[in-house]
Amino acid sequence: MKTELKVNGQLHTLDHDPRMTLLDALRDDLHLTGTKKGCDHGQCGACTVLLDGRRINACLTLAAMHDGCEITTIEGLGEPENLSALQTAFVSKDGYQCGYCTPGQIMSATGMMDEVRAGDPSHVSTDLSGDVPFDDAEIAERMSGNLCRCSAYPFIREAIAMAAEVKK
Amino acid sequence: MKSFDYIRAESLSDASKAMGDGAQLIAGGTNLLDLMKLQIMSPDRVIDITRLPGLSDVAPYKDGVKIGALVSNSDLAADPKIKALYPVLTRAIVAGASGQIRNKASTGGNLLQRTRCPYFYDTSMACNKRAPGTGCSAHGGAGRMLAILGTSDDCMAAHPSDMAVALRALEAHVEITSANGETREVGLDTLYRLPGDRPDLETTLAEGEIITAVILPAPVKGSVQSYRKVRDRASYAFALVSVAAVVTMDGDKIDTASLAFGGVGVRPWKDAQVDALLHGQTPDQALFAKAADRLLAQAKPHPEAEFKRPLVKRALIAALREATGLAPATAGTDKTRDAV
Ligand SMILES: Cc1cc2nc3c(=O)[nH]c(=O)nc-3n(C[C@H](O)[C@H](O)[C@H](O)COP(=O)(O)OP(=O)(O)OC[C@H]3O[C@@H](n4cnc5c(N)ncnc54)[C@H](O)[C@@H]3O)c2cc1C
Numbered sequence: 102m103k104t105e106l107k108v109n110g111q112l113h114t115l116d117h118d119p120r121m122t123l124l125d126a127l128r129d130d131l132h133l134t135g136t137k138k139g140c141d142h143g144q145c146g147a148c149t150v151l152l153d154g155r156r157i158n159a160c161l162t163l164a165a166m167h168d169g170c171e172i173t174t175i176e177g178l179g180e181p182e183n184l185s186a187l188q189t190a191f192v193s194k195d196g197y198q199c200g201y202c203t204p205g206q207i208m209s210a211t212g213m214m215d216e217v218r219a220g221d222p223s224h225v226s227t228d229l230s231g232d233v234p235f236d237d238a239e240i241a242e243r244m245s246g247n248l249c250r251c252s253a254y255p256f257i258r259e260a261i262a263m264a265a266e267v268k269k
Numbered sequence: 270m271k272s273f274d275y276i277r278a279e280s281l282s283d284a285s286k287a288m289g290d291g292a293q294l295i296a297g298g299t300n301l302l303d304l305m306k307l308q309i310m311s312p313d314r315v316i317d318i319t320r321l322p323g324l325s326d327v328a329p330y331k332d333g334v335k336i337g338a339l340v341s342n343s344d345l346a347a348d349p350k351i352k353a354l355y356p357v358l359t360r361a362i363v364a365g366a367s368g369q370i371r372n373k374a375s376t377g378g379n380l381l382q383r384t385r386c387p388y389f390y391d392t393s394m395a396c397n398k399r400a401p402g403t404g405c406s407a408h409g410g411a412g413r414m415l416a417i418l419g420t421s422d423d424c425m426a427a428h429p430s431d432m433a434v435a436l437r438a439l440e441a442h443v444e445i446t447s448a449n450g451e452t453r454e455v456g457l458d459t460l461y462r463l464p465g466d467r468p469d470l471e472t473t474l475a476e477g478e479i480i481t482a483v484i485l486p487a488p489v490k491g492s493v494q495s496y497r498k499v500r501d502r503a504s505y506a507f508a509l510v511s512v513a514a515v516v517t518m519d520g521d522k523i524d525t526a527s528l529a530f531g532g533v534g535v536r537p538w539k540d541a542q543v544d545a546l547l548h549g550q551t552p553d554q555a556l557f558a559k560a561a562d563r564l565l566a567q568a569k570p571h572p573e574a575e576f577k578r579p580l581v582k583r584a585l586i587a588a589l590r591e592a593t594g595l596a597p598a599t600a601g602t603d604k605t606r607d608a609v
């Protein structure tokens with residue numbers, strides 16, 4: 102079957118088996134290997150991409166379901182010479198060790214910062230009506246869908262806090 | 270994953286007609302695809318309902334609110350009407366899964382997600398729910414995640430949804446549309462079957478029936494609502510036990526209490542006797558303990574799930590202390606507002 106995806110601003114037409122997940126389409130067909138496969142079951146967040154601007158796990162959705170949709174991967178966020186605020190912050194705060202979870206962390210944090218700006222509540226928000234504070238507890242809770250096997254969590258959270266400051 | 274035909278439904282009747290033996294609807298896909306990869310479910314037709322029109326709104330309906338079956342868990346939790354008038358629903362949703370999963374997961378799919386019992390997931394083990402008639406490996410096996418209420422000899426699997434627990438406390442109904450376009454509304458107690466000797470039959474949906482909406486009754490004015498979830502890690506884990514409470518006070522007495530429980534039941538659990546026992550009473554520790562004992566009167570825990578008795582009792586007491594004002598509210602407990 103055929104599916105058209107707009108990935109990082111570029112249109113691609115895939116010819117694929119219906120079983121192909123969005124993750125496998127990105128990695129195997131489009132050779133965008135920045136998006137990682139950790140668990141392939143929604144449990145680790147390594148495969149996080151933006152689908153029409155919102156973070157999702159690419160391993161738990163079919164490419165076929167996203168005909169005409171826009172996908173952003175880590176490759177679309179910035180380039181070595183022109184990094185996004187989050188990418189810069191991860192470098193300067195050492196927000197990784199092996200780096201395997203990093204693309205997923207950064208894509209997830211990118212989507213998460215928009216959710217905070219929109220005032221979406223989280224499990225640790227004390228007040229459902231007001232502005233969401235961008236504190237350490239909120240960052241930790243909102244990033245719980247991204248595991249880091251190297252346990253670089255303190256620096257990941259620092260990097261996200263730093264990028265949030267820059268964006269203000 | 271076994272191969273399948275992918276069908277994109279353009280209309281409800283399209284989708285209904287394509288249903289039947291060997292077919293599965295797909296919405297968010299976050300549960301179905303997980304199970305298909307493990308070949309726990311292997312449909313030969315997968316019907317994509319995500320482009321069906323008219324199922325993605327949260328809109329006023331009669332005295333309450335109608336939630337389209339395709340509304341994402343994230344959008345529902347963040348909806349201003351839900352946050353103001355039905356906060357326990359927001360709290361239950363954000364207590365489950367992860368930000369990424371909630372962005373994809375749909376209202377209908379969340380209700381129909383399958384159990385997380387380890388034997389349901391292990392295709393090399395007997396499981397009456399996955400492979401009817403093969404037996405239940407949980408007898409003499411690992412029991413930590415099992416239900417303790419509503420179980421049968423043939424199945425002890427717990428229902429995993431957090432959202433559905435809040436919906437039971439809010440006395441929500443589901444709107445079901447049949448292949449010929451007729452709709453019916455049923456409570457969650459009617460939607461979900463008890464396992465009995467057919468744990469593979471989980472709902473009362475007939476062939477070709479699709480959940481098209483969840484309907485919330487009029488908001489409970491002046492209520493305090495609370496969702497309390499206990500799990501093995503602070504986030505991104507299924508409930509060991511959870512409690513949803515919707516409480517109104519009349520002076521210093523409880524006027525109405527509607528409680529529902531997660532992690533302990535074969536379906537999101539509600540016991541009218543527990544609610545009745547609280548009605549008109551002065552809130553205190555002894556009353557709450559009595560309510561928990563009533564809830565647990567019929568409990569039959571697997572030895573490894575015995576801990577859920579004291580755990581759900583403590584969770585119930587803690588939730589009611591906050592909901593009745595005996596203890597200060599923490600994150601998870603909210604007073605409803607009068608308007609959005
Ligand atoms: C790692 C992980 C952690 C999780 N943690 C939690 C948690 O803590 N708490 C929690 O509550 N949940 C948790 N979940 C489960 C998650 O909430 C569900 O996967 C999600 O809600 C399912 O919704 P969906 O739209 O993706 O369903 P799908 O996977 O698309 O569908 C699920 C089932 O519902 C059927 N279906 C879908 N829509 C309809 C409809 N409209 N009418 C009739 N049938 C329909 C499908 O045919 C399928 O059988 C977790 C999931 C993962 C992967």
Ligand code: FES
Nearest residue numbers: 139140141146160
């Ligand atoms: S690879 Fe998708 S969540 Fe782990």
Ligand code: FES
Nearest residue numbers: 198200249250251
């Ligand atoms: S840096 Fe190694 S997994 Fe996160």
